[in-house]
Amino acid sequence: MAAAPKRPALPAILLANDLLDGDIVFATAGAEGALIWTRDPAHALVANDDKAAEQLEAYAANQLATNHVVDAYLVDVAIEAGQPVPRHYRERMKTLGPSNRPDLGKQAGEGIERAEQGA
Amino acid sequence: MYRYDEFDERFVRERVAQFRDQVARRLDGSLTEDEFKPLRLKNGVYLQLHAYMLRIAVPYGTLNSRQLRQLALIGEKYDRGYGHFTTRTNLQYNWPKLRDIPDILDLLADVEMHCIQTSGNCIRNVTADHFAGVAQDEIEDPRPTAELIRQWSSLHPEFSYLPRKFKIAVTGAEHDRAVIKAHDIGLRLRRHPDTHEICFEVSVGGGLGRTPMIGKVVRDYLPKADLLAYLEAVMRVYNLEGRRDNKYKARVKILVHEIGVEEFTRRVEEEFARLDGPSVNADPAEVARIAAYFAPPSYEVLPETSRVLEATKAANPAFARWVETNTTPHKAPGYTALTISLKPIGEAPGDATSEQMRLVADLAEQYSHDELRVTHAQNLVLPHLRQRDLFTIWQKLGEAGLASANIGLITDIIACPGLDYCALATARSIPIAQAIQRRFADDERQRLIGELNIKISGCINACGHHHIGHIGILGLEKRGIESYQITLGGEATENATIGEILGPGLAAEDVPDAIGRIVDVYLAERQGNESFIESVRRLGLAPFKAAFQEVANAVA
Numbered sequence: 003m004a005a006a007p008k009r010p011a012l013p014a015i016l017l018a019n020d021l022l023d024g025d026i027v028f029a030t031a032g033a034e035g036a037l038i039w040t041r042d043p044a045h046a047l048v049a050n051d052d053k054a055a056e057q058l059e060a061y062a063a064n065q066l067a068t069n070h071v072v073d074a075y076l077v078d079v080a081i082e083a084g085q086p087v088p089r090h091y092r093e094r095m096k097t098l099g100p101s102n103r104p105d106l107g108k109q110a111g112e113g114i115e116r117a118e119q120g121a
Numbered sequence: 122m123y124r125y126d127e128f129d130e131r132f133v134r135e136r137v138a139q140f141r142d143q144v145a146r147r148l149d150g151s152l153t154e155d156e157f158k159p160l161r162l163k164n165g166v167y168l169q170l171h172a173y174m175l176r177i178a179v180p181y182g183t184l185n186s187r188q189l190r191q192l193a194l195i196g197e198k199y200d201r202g203y204g205h206f207t208t209r210t211n212l213q214y215n216w217p218k219l220r221d222i223p224d225i226l227d228l229l230a231d232v233e234m235h236c237i238q239t240s241g242n243c244i245r246n247v248t249a250d251h252f253a254g255v256a257q258d259e260i261e262d263p264r265p266t267a268e269l270i271r272q273w274s275s276l277h278p279e280f281s282y283l284p285r286k287f288k289i290a291v292t293g294a295e296h297d298r299a300v301i302k303a304h305d306i307g308l309r310l311r312r313h314p315d316t317h318e319i320c321f322e323v324s325v326g327g328g329l330g331r332t333p334m335i336g337k338v339v340r341d342y343l344p345k346a347d348l349l350a351y352l353e354a355v356m357r358v359y360n361l362e363g364r365r366d367n368k369y370k371a372r373v374k375i376l377v378h379e380i381g382v383e384e385f386t387r388r389v390e391e392e393f394a395r396l397d398g399p400s401v402n403a404d405p406a407e408v409a410r411i412a413a414y415f416a417p418p419s420y421e422v423l424p425e426t427s428r429v430l431e432a433t434k435a436a437n438p439a440f441a442r443w444v445e446t447n448t449t450p451h452k453a454p455g456y457t458a459l460t461i462s463l464k465p466i467g468e469a470p471g472d473a474t475s476e477q478m479r480l481v482a483d484l485a486e487q488y489s490h491d492e493l494r495v496t497h498a499q500n501l502v503l504p505h506l507r508q509r510d511l512f513t514i515w516q517k518l519g520e521a522g523l524a525s526a527n528i529g530l531i532t533d534i535i536a537c538p539g540l541d542y543c544a545l546a547t548a549r550s551i552p553i554a555q556a557i558q559r560r561f562a563d564d565e566r567q568r569l570i571g572e573l574n575i576k577i578s579g580c581i582n583a584c585g586h587h588h589i590g591h592i593g594i595l596g597l598e599k600r601g602i603e604s605y606q607i608t609l610g611g612e613a614t615e616n617a618t619i620g621e622i623l624g625p626g627l628a629a630e631d632v633p634d635a636i637g638r639i640v641d642v643y644l645a646e647r648q649g650n651e652s653f654i655e656s657v658r659r660l661g662l663a664p665f666k667a668a669f670q671e672v673a674n675a676v677a
Contacts, residue, residue, distance in 0.1 A: 069154075072154050091602070095170055100542055
């Protein structure tokens with residue numbers, strides 16, 4: 003599955019589904035500065051310029067090719083209370099979980115305690 | 122119920138082993154996603170919004186208690202303790218992990234179940250009347266036919282790469298509860314007026330989605346023995362001539378529409394004449410072997426009406442209302458078919474927890490000859506209950522939140538998972554259903570309104586059957602927000618009709634008001650015992666449109 007061909011408006015974050023678990027993961031900067039995946043949308047790395055967006059795109063291509071994730075693409079975000087929030091409601095759902103089940107998904111903190119361990 | 126023979130057993134087990142190997146190769150990088158995707162889809166594995174989704178086939182909606190208990194176990198062990206029954210009478214799990222799916226498939230194979238052909242461009246799970254074998258208006262049980270088609274179509278080498286998916290439904294009753302006219306092929310068992318022989322009426326080219334069509338009859342009276350040869354002829358014409366250049370025009374309904382039903386029928390008949398019928402049609406001994414599995418259970422000899430039931434109804438009005446709304450007359454005296462509503466107010470339509478599945482499995486085992494059904498309206502049926510057991514069953518269901526008395530009423534809403542789960546959805550469905558349910562939660566008001574089918578889809582693919590709802594709701598995206606288009610006058614029965622759009626799309630929060638206004642027009646204008654859809658037919662769209670427009674104008 004190729005990354006979305008057209009880059010969205012910036013700022014943007016990179017999200018994908020983890021290959022093994024299917025969970026939504028977000029690209030973030032690891033301890034050494036290299037990109038890793040986090041399950042916590044609050045930690046998603048925000049690309050504010052073309053250079054940062056290109057880095058996310060390159061990471062997406064690499065991670066798709068090396069079979070770590072599927073359906074990776076950039077999503078345009080607004081910054082609300084210091085955190086990136088997708089502008090489109092579809093991707094906002096991905097950062098939360100089903101709206102009829104607040105007890106499930108990221109909105110319930112599922113998987114987020116493992117945030118910094120990568121995907 | 123049908124039981125697997127050694128061939129069924131072997132082919133399902135082999136398929137699990139193949140998929141286990143395919144998953145391993147995907148995980149070690151030997152298969153790319155592009156290579157793996159068609160393989161996982163053929164095994165019912167989708168990638169949805171938050172996770173993978175696994176769709177399990179429930180052939181013609183029939184389950185036994187052991188199978189439902191296994192589904193409950195899978196839900197608990199590998200998912201989040203619940204599953205979602207679909208309009209194709211299947212069950213979907215919303216949160217399985219890819220690494221666990223081979224183990225889940227093994228557990229399914231242990232109870233003669235699988236996920237084969239629940240996705241992809243092949244013949245999908247065959248559905249049937251959920252009151253098969255028990256309905257009073259039935260001419261013949263459709264399940265032996267559905268099982269025969271299941272066996273014929275499973276891994277059929279010629280029909281594994283069709284232009285697009287293909288859905289078949291069968292009914293053996295006068296009243297169509299299986300929506301056969303909205304299927305690629307709809308089969309209706311009927312008696313020939315002269316010979317009195319039981320035949321099939323064959324309809325082709327029905328379907329919903331972005332181009333909704335009602336199926337057209339291509340054969341009025343097909344002899345039963347010729348079924349597979351005739352189906353093969355239809356499939357061959359479609360496989361050869363169905364469009365492959367555009368997936369939106371690839372369903373057989375488009376072919377029937379483009380060349381016309383007469384020409385389509387001519388080509389099918391030509392192919393049918395060319396086929397060597399005896400080599401394609403099922404061996405009568407095999408047909409009889411299959412039919413024997415669906416022989417009626419041994420019913421007790423009981424009076425037509427149970428005095429115990431009458432007494433408990435008289436003493437308990439809430440129970441009496443539930444019996445009136447949720448039971449259907451049965452062929453056997455003293456028995457009834459019970460529809461268990463999976464539409465409690467404020468819950469996701471069609472969802473059942475593992476605890477609820479276990480309870481229903483226990484009830485099926487104890488009271489219903491170990492059999493239950495899934496309906497296309499996303500409810501469950503206990504088909505063989507003694508009337509006198511209903512009160513006990515009602516009490517047990519009530520403790521599990523499963524005693525809603527709303528079958529066929531305005532809160533018995535069909536809804537697809539929508540954007541709360543589905544990667545294809547353009548808007549949410551479940552919260553719309555919940556808001557309408559809350560608006561019409563009052564039991565008395567629901568009963569006053571009477572039969573009214575609301576059907577909601579979260580995208581144009583129409584899994585929620587919105588086109589054939591008395592009131593249909595389609596969720597779309599309009600300038601970056603969810604917008605809901607309302608249709609009126611659809612019907613899913615033998616009088617299948619596509620509903621018409623009432624006006625501009627509405628925001629989610631305005632939908633319950635719009636439904637309220639439509640219902641108010643009906644209540645004000647209805648004559649005598651006229652049902653909602655009968656009023657719509659008599660009055661036409663105009664008065665409903667006018668009321669709807671007031672809501673649309675108020676928010677514009």
